[in-house]
Amino acid sequence: MSETVVAKRYADALFELGQEKSKLDVFQEEMNILKKVARENPSLENVLKHPRIPADRKKEVMTNSFKGFSEEVLHTLHLLIDRHRTDLMVPLADRFLARVNDYQGVQEAVVYTVREMSEDEKQRLSRTFAPKVGKDSLIIDNRVDPDLLGGMRIRIGNRIFDGSLRGKLDQMERKLLSANNRG
Known part of the structure; x- marks a missing residue:
């Protein structure tokens, strides 16, 4: 087993x-x-x-x-x-x-930011993202990652919400590379 x-x-x-x-x-x-x-x-x-x-x-x-x-x-x-x-x-x-x-309607979330988040920011983030995953609130584990350059990346269960500057730059790079490969 x-x-x-x-x-x-x-x-x-x-x-x-x-x-x-x-x-x-x-x-x-x-x-x-x-x-x-x-x-x-x-x-x-x-x-x-x-x-x-x-x-x-x-x-x-x-x-x-x-x-x-x-x-x-x-x-x-x-x-x-x-x-x-x-x-x-x-x-x-x-x-x-x-x-x-799950019983309490709570989900753990790991939030990567370039600086430590305040409690108020964590609460606002919880209110915004908890409904997106069908929960009442989030328990936020804030991890500082200066490589993000700006914005944040959120991992809730197996879902990732990437609003970081690094993520946006990587996405633009992939689009440019795929456009160059086609043309």
Whole structure:
């Protein structure tokens, strides 16, 4: 069974449990922390995958690393250890967060600009582009990219809206090259 299918099953079960116990917000915060810690500390994955470290010790590491996490999320992480599926931590977190965002009518967007955007600019951008993708609002991850020269490029899911000066110049170049090749 593919990794994404298995991660989806765990994420869906945790989502349903969160709904049932009215803890979606708590689980969402914990999944964001888990994702961040897992990505910033590759040594954690090495410990969790090490064949000579017993499962009980790995569970202890997880419990100590994520003190204050809900019993349900810790139990899910312990289950991943028992089933030798700790490689699913980040995909599970990604899938869970996507499911919560979908439930709340929210979508994550990566916005590339030449300078950092203000909160007001992010809110206006959210109000403008959220309806275009059928959502109520966007969670904007602003990334500065001076190569754009001006304007912005927005990635929402698998859709890209390119209003950057670099994008417009590239488009003009392609048109000129195709016109020269025909003539």
